[in-house]
Amino acid sequence: MQSRISEVRATLAAVDQPDAGIRLLTSGSGYVLEAPPDRVDAHRFRDDVAAVRDAVSDEQARALVRSALSLWRGPVLDGWLHPNSRAALGQGLEELRLTATEELFDIELRLGNHLAIVDELGELARAHPTRERLVGHLMLALARSGRSAEALQAFDKLRRWLRDELGTDPSTELQSLHVAVVRGEIPALQAISSEPADTFPAAVPRTLPADVADFSGRSRETAELRGILVRESVSARVAAVTGPAGAGKTALSIHVAHALSNEFPDGQLYANLHGIDTGRPDQPGQVLDRFLRALGVDGLSLPATLDGRVDLYRGLLADRRLIVLLDNAVDEEQILPLIPGSGSCAVIVTSRTRLGAAVGAETVALEVMDSAEAIELLARIAGTARVSREADASQELVRWCGHLPLAIRIAGSRLAAKPHWTMEKLSKLLSDERSRLDRLSYGHLDVRASIELSYRSLSPQAQILLRLLGGTDTVETSIWLASALLGSSAAAAEEALEELIDAQLLDFAGPANSNQARYRLHDLVRLFAKERDDRADLVDEAKVRVYGAALSTLDRLFNAMYGQDSLTMHSSSPRQAIDDPQIRSSPASLMEWFDAERPVIIRLVEWSAKEGLSGVAWDLACTSSPLFAMHHLYDDWSHTLDIALTATRRSDDIRGQAATLYRFGMLHTDRQEMDQAKDMFVQAAQLFKRAGDDHGQAVITAYLAMIHRFQRRPEEALLQYATAIDGLEAAGDRGGVAFVLRGLGQASMDLGDDVAADTHLARSLSIYREIGSPPLGLAQALFWYGMLLLRRDAHEKAEPLFAEVLATARTFGDRHGQAQALRGLGICHYRSGKRERAHADLTEALHLVRQTNSSIVEARVQQTIEELFPNG
Structure with missing residues (x-):
């Protein structure tokens, strides 16, 4: 080390001046090099x-x-x-x-x-x-x-x-x-520079298509769209115009863009993005190439990358008032690079899919036209005088067009080209749904072709679902129904439904008084889907799955309310459970499902009967009968039973006939038509005997006993009930046994035998609780036990029973059950000295059941009011 230090010192002495101040000094066990800053290159x-x-x-x-x-x-x-x-x-x-x-x-x-x-x-x-x-x-x-x-x-x-x-x-x-x-x-x-500078040409693009000469209607949507586009904003104002095929999205957007030309004097840019009408939608880079050239950018100056074009495009529009119309977009990814960054610009995006959230767009949704707008559009094209002369036929014509602007424009164009045709003539031609889509084509305007574009953009699963909806003529659907049609999970079915919603081939029809999302198919889309249904076997298989799903869900509902197959019978038709999470297991949720799906159930009864599936028809009709009864839907109830009975007679299904006649007997009983009810029960008993159905015979015996009790023949009722209970016990129908025990208790009360009544009703309650407390059966037994306690002047013990009955009845919307419970509570409150509350209870009960034709419950409530409050 010392030798090396000597060499360094010698080198420094050779290259530097002696007075430069550079020295290598010893410092402790090391060395330090000292030098002034002006001798160090870094300094x-x-x-x-x-x-x-x-x-x-x-x-x-x-x-x-x-x-x-x-x-x-x-x-x-x-x-x-x-x-x-x-x-x-x-x-x-x-x-x-x-x-x-x-x-x-x-x-x-x-x-x-x-x-x-x-x-x-x-x-x-x-x-x-x-x-x-x-x-x-x-x-x-x-x-x-x-x-x-x-x-x-x-x-x-x-x-x-x-x-x-x-x-x-x-x-x-x-x-x-x-x-x-x-x-x-x-x-x-x-x-x-010695050469003059080239200035950028201030081009004012005018690439917007011509305005629609006969544009009419859409006043609300026009005002809404204008309002979005002209309001002040720090960023570009974006409006997304959405709607189904043929709704007039492009016509409205072009019309408004032209109308706002004074608001945006620096021009209009238009691009058809071909979102669904080709296999390859226009890419943002392609569109920007056209936009930048329209803005005056020379091809040599066009950036090669998308990002470069976006930056240049937004920079050029930064200080300009310009409107951009992006027609027929497919998704946000396609339109996002085409949105200017300046608040001086406005953008209209049209699409059959619901998009725009990613770019902060406000949506203007176009539905089909209302009747007045549809007639106005027809008059603008075909002639006002012509439409006025045939006002009724014109209304019929736009109805066959589904109030769809494209279809109306086609119909109007056909009429304009054929002045010798009447409105009535074209209306009759369109009334035939087999050729309606053929008629709704004129020149380049074609409803079928327009729908076809949306259809081609769908996934295979969504296409299959649309074809099945058309093949089964299903106008309204829901997740469970779509799941059954496809044979898929509820999640997969919902995904396909939402895809159809996004493509504007389905409309969201709302929850329809339940938590079930519902979807509606436009009539012209239904006809298109029906044309695409080229596999009858697939439709038949789908219907079988739908029948099975409906039967399975109705079974769940019936069993939750009345107990496992209590007092009912089923065909051998297969069931198919569905996993729709929207159909929860609670009785109230299932009842909501039935309320929403009642039209579908009726349609399924009609389908199955028409196709010769009598077992499905009577099983659906009979299982749903108590549900129709709860809300007194007599027309629907009678209609389904009529169809089922006809189907069973046509197929010579003896047991199916017996089951249907049994439910007819219930319908007549509910309407206090006791003679007709008894006749139906007797016919049903004979048929059950022919079919060798002991359980069916026992059920009918129980209901005949109930008829005897209603007709004030309690001794005969007791005998019939006693016979029925043995058959129901043998069949293992514990819910039926509880029902008969309740009837025995009621008949015993009619005879004044309160001890026997107590025994029977207590056993009935015990069985209902043992089999899982089906709410309606238990509520009925609780009500009558409460009435027995009132006979013994034990109103304090009866009151909580009536309160429980009232809560159950309200859960199901059972008006008669609520009235009965309020009647019992009214008596309890009266005996407790709460006269005003008692009067309120009874008044509410009467209000719940009052009809033009008095029912048994109404008569009993009225009788109680007169007994307790004779002076009003």
């Missing part, structure tokens, strides 16, 4: 760079920077130090060197020396791709040297690098320079 570099700030001219500043940079012979400490150590020790100096170099180029550009430095700049910018200032200097030097295309390429290269490596964009300043290069607005170009 001298920093000082010269700092002095640039005080330069009085660009020439002086350039001399200082070049002097500072001349001290460099390569990287700091290069050639012998480990790279990591060299980076740690020299990073600050290297950064300062680059900053000084950028400052030098800045000065040279101010002095107009762009030609002298352009190549050096290019080399340095390539070596340091993250230095945006260097790229900016290079772009400026290239543009001033007449190499604008290379300047734009340099910007594009930087942008791609930043996006790929860092996920960011160039600075605002650099983007502004990029726009300036495109426009030819190079800073100070005239002062430093």
Whole structure:
């Protein structure tokens, strides 16, 4: 070590002046090299760079920077130090060197020396791709040297690098320079160039299609769309016009865009994005190519990348008032790059899918026209006088068109081309649904072709579902029904339904008094889907699954309310459980499902009967009978039973006939038509005997006993009940046994035998609780036990029973059950001295059941009121 130190000292003495102040000194166990700052290149570099700030001219500043940079012979400490150590020790100096170099180029550009430095700049910018200032200097030097295309390429290269490596964009300043290069607005170009500058042409694009000459209607939507587009905003105002095929989205948008030409004097840009009418929707880059050219950008100046075009497009529109119409979009990804960044611009997007949320669009939803608008449009095309002469036929005509603007326009065009046709003639032609879509075609206007575009964009699963809906003539559907049609999970069915909603081939019809989402098929879409149904076997298989799903769900509902197959019978038709989470297991939820799906159940009874599936028909009709009864839906109840009975007789299904006649007996009983009810029960008993169905015979015996009790023959009722209970016990129908025990208790009360009544009713309650407390059976037993307690003047014990009955009845919307419970509570409150509350209970009970034809419950409530409040 000492030898090496001696060599260093000798070297220093040979190259430096003796009085330079450079010494190598011993310090403890080591050595220190002392030198004045002005003898160290790093210090001298920093000082010269700092002095640039005080330069009085660009020439002086350039001399200082070049002097500072001349001290460099390569990287700091290069050639012998480990790279990591060299980076740690020299990073600050290297950064300062680059900053000084950028400052030098800045000065040279101010002095107009762009030609002298352009190549050096290019080399340095390539070596340091993250230095945006260097790229900016290079772009400026290239543009001033007449190499604008290379300047734009340099910007594009930087942008791609930043996006790929860092996920960011160039600075605002650099983007502004990029726009300036495109426009030819190079800073100070005239002062430093001997040639005149090319100014960017201020093109005013007018690419909007012609307005629809006979546009009419849509006044509300027109006002809504205009309001969105003209309101003040810091960012572009975007309106998404959505609607089904043929709703007139494009016509409305073009009409409004033309009407707002004074609000947007810098022009209109229009692009058909071909979202669903081709296999390959237009890409944003393609559209921007057309837009930028329409704005006056020369092809040589067009950026090669999408990001470059987006930046240039938004920069060019930054200070312009311009409206952009993006027609027939497929998704947000397609339209997002086409949205200007300036609040001075407005955008209309049309689509059959519901989109726009990702770009902050406000939606204007077009549905089919109302009757008045439809007639107005027809009159504008076919002639006002013509429409007025045949007002009724005109209304019928637009109805066959489904109030769809495209269909009405086609019908009007056909009439305009055939002045000798009457409205009635075309209306009759359209009334035949087998040829309706053929008639709704004229020239380039075609309803079928318009729907076809939406259909082709669907996934295979959604296409199958639409065909099945058409093949089964299903106008309204829900998740469980779609799941059954497809034979899929509820989640997959909902996904297919939502896809059809997004494609505007289905409308959301609302919950319809339940939590079940419902979907509606437009009539013309239904006809289109029916045409696509080319596999009858698939439709038949789908119907079988729907029957099974409906039967399975009705079983769940019946069993939850009355107990497992209590007093009922089923065919051998297969069941198919569904996993729709919207159909919860609670009785109230299942009852909501039935209320919403009642029209579907009726339709399924009609389908199955027509197809000769009598077992399905009578099983559906009989299982749903108590549900119709609860809300006194006598027309629906009788209609389904009529269809089922006809089907069973046609197929000679003896047991099915018996089951249907049994439910007919219940219907007549509910309507207090006791003689007809008894006749139905007797016929049913004979048929059950022929079919060898002991359980069916026992059920009918129980109901005949009930008829005897209603007809005030309690002794005969007791005998019949006693016979029925043995058959029900043998069949294992525990719910039926509980029902008969309740009847025995009621008959015993009629005979004044309260002890026997107590025994029977207590056993009935015990069995109901044992089999899982089916709410309606238990509630009926509780009510009569409460009435027995009232006979014993134990109103304190009876009151909570009636309260429980009332809660159950309210859960199911059972008005008669509520009235009975309120009648019992009224008596309890009266005996407790709460006369006003008692009167309120009874008044509410009477209000619940009062009808033009008095029912048994109404008569009993009225009788109680007269007994307790004889003076009113």
